Amino acid sequence: MGTLSEYVGSGFCEMTSDDGARRHYGPLVSRFDEFDFGILESRVGLIEGLFRRQGITFGVYGEDEGTERTWPLDIVPRIISAEDWDHLERGLAQRVRALNAFLDDIYQGGKEIIRDRVVPRWLVESSSGYLPEATGIPVPQGGRCVISGIDLVRDGEGVYLVLEDNLRVPSGISYVLENRVAMTRVLPKAFSRYRVRPVAHFGVSLLAALRSLAPPGIDDPTVVVLTPGVHNSAYFEHAFLARLMGVELVEGRDLVVDERVVYARTTRGLSRVDVIYRRVGDEFLDPVVFRPDALLGVPGIMSAVRAGNVRMANPVGNGVADDKGVYPYVPTMIDYYLGEKPILAQVTTYLPWEHDELDFIVENLAQLVVKPVGEAGGKGIVFGPNCDEQELSRVAAALRADPRGYIAQDVIQLSTHPTFTGSGLAPRHIDLRPFVLSGPNGIEVVPGGLTRVALREGSLVVNSSQGGGSKDTWVLAD
Numbered sequence: 001m002g003t004l005s006e007y008v009g010s011g012f013c014e015m016t017s018d019d020g021a022r023r024h025y026g027p028l029v030s031r032f033d034e035f036d037f038g039i040l041e042s043r044v045g046l047i048e049g050l051f052r053r054q055g056i057t058f059g060v061y062g063e064d065e066g067t068e069r070t071w072p073l074d075i076v077p078r079i080i081s082a083e084d085w086d087h088l089e090r091g092l093a094q095r096v097r098a099l100n101a102f103l104d105d106i107y108q109g110g111k112e113i114i115r116d117r118v119v120p121r122w123l124v125e126s127s128s129g130y131l132p133e134a135t136g137i138p139v140p141q142g143g144r145c146v147i148s149g150i151d152l153v154r155d156g157e158g159v160y161l162v163l164e165d166n167l168r169v170p171s172g173i174s175y176v177l178e179n180r181v182a183m184t185r186v187l188p189k190a191f192s193r194y195r196v197r198p199v200a201h202f203g204v205s206l207l208a209a210l211r212s213l214a215p216p217g218i219d220d221p222t223v224v225v226l227t228p229g230v231h232n233s234a235y236f237e238h239a240f241l242a243r244l245m246g247v248e249l250v251e252g253r254d255l256v257v258d259e260r261v262v263y264a265r266t267t268r269g270l271s272r273v274d275v276i277y278r279r280v281g282d283e284f285l286d287p288v289v290f291r292p293d294a295l296l297g298v299p300g301i302m303s304a305v306r307a308g309n310v311r312m313a314n315p316v317g318n319g320v321a322d323d324k325g326v327y328p329y330v331p332t333m334i335d336y337y338l339g340e341k342p343i344l345a346q347v348t349t350y351l352p353w354e355h356d357e358l359d360f361i362v363e364n365l366a367q368l369v370v371k372p373v374g375e376a377g378g379k380g381i382v383f384g385p386n387c388d389e390q391e392l393s394r395v396a397a398a399l400r401a402d403p404r405g406y407i408a409q410d411v412i413q414l415s416t417h418p419t420f421t422g423s424g425l426a427p428r429h430i431d432l433r434p435f436v437l438s439g440p441n442g443i444e445v446v447p448g449g450l451t452r453v454a455l456r457e458g459s460l461v462v463n464s465s466q467g468g469g470s471k472d473t474w475v476l477a478d
Contacts, residue, residue, distance in 0.1 A: 004032040004076075004418060010427040012158045012415045014078060024081045024476060027193035032076070037424070043186050044075050044420055050185070056178050057236050058464050072469035073179050074419050075186065078430065078451045079194070082478045085447065088152070088160060088434065091344035093443040094334060096145050096436045099167060099321050101337035103144040107134050107317055118336050119329050126404055127326065128374045129168070129319020131282060133289055138308045139315050142443075146209050146313035147173075148436040149449075153347070154415035161412065162346045163431065164327060166376065167318040169279050172450040173435050174237035177202060177244075179450075179472040195477040197447035202435075203244035205446075209439030210245075210275050213311040221274035223247045224264060226255070228280050228296045238279050252280070257300035260307040275311050282316045324373040324407045325351070348410045352403035361408045362396045368408045370395055378463035385411060414460055417471065419453055429454045430471065431462050448473030 009016045016022065021029045032040075048070060051057075057068045080088075105113050106124065114121045124130055149170030151163040180199055184191050207223065214221035227238035229251050242249035248264065255273065256263050263270035283290045285297040304310045320326065328349045331342040350368070352358045361368060365384045372380040382395050399406055416427035434449035451471040452462035462468040 003035075004029040004425065007418050007425055009418070010416050011413050011429075012154060012156050013427065014154070014415050014417045014430070024079050028077070028079060028190055031187070031190040031193065040075065040420065046186050047073050047075060047182050050182055051178070054178075055236065056175075058175075058233060071175055071178070072455065072464065073175075073182060074453055074469055074471045076418050076420060076425070077183060077187070077190075077472040077474050078417055078432075079474045079476065080448065082476045084160075085197075085475045087343065089445045091160075091162075091342070092150055092434055092436050092445050094338065094340060094343050095150060095162065095165070095330065096148050096438060096443055098330065098334040098337050099148070099165065100142055100144045100438065102333050103167075103315075103318060103321050104139070104141075105337075106130075106320060108136065108139065113333065113336055116336075118332055119326070123325060123404075124320055127320045127323040129282075129317070129321070129323050131317040131319075133302065134315065134317030137306050137315065140213055140311070142438045143213050143311070143313070144315060144318065145321075145436070145438050146213065147206065148438075149173075149433045150436060152344075152432045152434065153412050154432075156413045156415075158415065160344060162330075162344050163412075164324060165322040165330070166433075167322040168314060169281065170433075170435065171234045171237055171279075172433055173202060173446070174240040174244075175470055176435070176446070176448065176450050176473070178240075179470060183472040191474075194474060196474045197477050199446055199448060202446055203241070205437055205439065205444055206241070206277075207245040207247070208441075209437050210277055210313055212440040213313060214274050215308055215311060218274050222264075222272060223275045223277065224250045224255075224273050226250055226252070226276050226278040226280055228252075228284070232279070234279065241277070247277075252295070252297045255298045255301070257298060257304050260300075260304045260309055262298070262301060262304045262310045273310060275313065277313050282319065285316065319374075324371055325353075325404065327407070347412060350408040352399045352406055352408065358399065358403055361399060365392045365395060365408075367411065369411050370399070370406055370408050372406055373404070378461055381461075383411065383460065411460070414454075414462075417451075417453065419455070419469075419471075421455075426457065428457070429460050429462065432473065447475040 015025045052070045056071045058071055113119050145167050149166035153161050153163050210223045211221050225242040239249055254265050262273040264273050280296050284294040286302040287294045288299050289302040334342045350357045350361050368384045370382045414429040417430045418425045419428040430451050430453045432449055432451050435446045437444045451473045453469045454462045455469045
């Protein structure tokens with residue numbers, strides 16, 4: 001198998017450089033060098049058994065859609081130095097502040113960023129995530145992005161880049177917490193050699209952020225988690241977070257609206273609900289306002305939201321800010337709203353609705369990645385280098401037919417990390433999804449986040465729903 005000290009990375013390796021293991025990986029390398037293959041394999045089995053017994057699962061899309069699988073956690077943790085994390089933390093907080101300001105401006109302000117021609121009106125109003133129905137709905141300051149998941153990658157030079165923003169119902173935080181519990185049980189000595197910043201307080205922080213949204217005059221708000229139900233791919237997380245916060249997990253059929261107030265049905269009768277952490281998509285929330293065939297939401301719930309009698313996290317309409325077509329304008333938003341330069345860079349992005357750029361994209365499809373602007377979870381992404389001529393022609397036709405529906409980006413050779421493959425340690429590409437909370441004490445970036453790993457050799461697709469795995473992310477204290 002070879003030991004970690006003998007490991008040779010590829011591309012930009014998180015653990016090694018030309019001089020050997022990076023300094024902050026030293027204690028981990030020395031601990032792993034004490035393991036032979038049998039010991040390492042048995043501890044991998046311990047993780048799998050632990051997650052299987054506890055029902056820690058996720059849903060799979062694609063050919064195996066509807067399948068529930070045990071959550072895949074790699075045994076080699078990712079370690080982020082205090083210096084790197086300070087940079088990321090400041091950049092993420094800055095970005096979320098700007099996105100909050102943008103959403104406030106679009107839905108509660110005067111759309112000043114549009115009037116000043118910083119962001120095109122047609123681009124905002126053509127976004128599938130833009131909901132005119134959200135205009136004027138009262139939202140406390142900073143309450144647009146109560147919980148955000150910002151996807152980061154590290155390129156071949158080791159530079160952190162923002163890949164995309166998730167501001168509607170970002171998922172994955174439950175696995176961050178469960179990964180940490182598992183790793184401290186399976187690698188206790190390795191973990192004890194570091195001062196790792198904790199993540200266990202997340203439930204307390206999330207509940208505080210949700211309670212801070214309560215309507216005026218509500219001193220002890222009732223919070224619930226609204227789930228689409230057990231068949232949703234993220235149902236484990238919904239139940240986990242409700243249990244973590246000590247609040248009720250409800251489905252749409254458990255709630256009723258009476259005189260623009262939301263109540264939960266209980267064995268003791270109706271109980272008022274003040275704050276809803278919803279994990280149901282905008283279009284399914286209220287059949288009166290959105291899709292009339294939606295069965296997952298609550299008829300009339302938007303009337304209660306508009307009246308200010310119940311608050312929702314995240315509010316409806318956030319999709320306009322994480323539209324991939326709006327993503328290229330976020331650095332400009334940071335300058336416009338905050339008067340600051342972006343701390344974190346972004347991936348070079350090409351816009352097909354710009355005629356010159358459309359021609360460039362089509363001519364260079366074999367070197368680019370094309371993404372639908374409204375999809376998430378890796379759906380619909382096309383990697384040009386992996387396509388034959390027929391597929392490239394199909395993508396080119398789709399771009400010309402619907403240029404607003406796509407963006408194109410340079411292919412980033414994601415950083416790699418040693419990963420246990422069953423036969424030994426090998427480099428696999430990774431990304432990082434930190435989670436950002438906006439609460440009563442300002443913005444909090446949860447240390448680390450979800451490191452996702454492409455388990456297939458050479459693959460750049462890290463999404464768990466499409467065959468990816470995860471790593472525990474250790475952020476070191478100063």
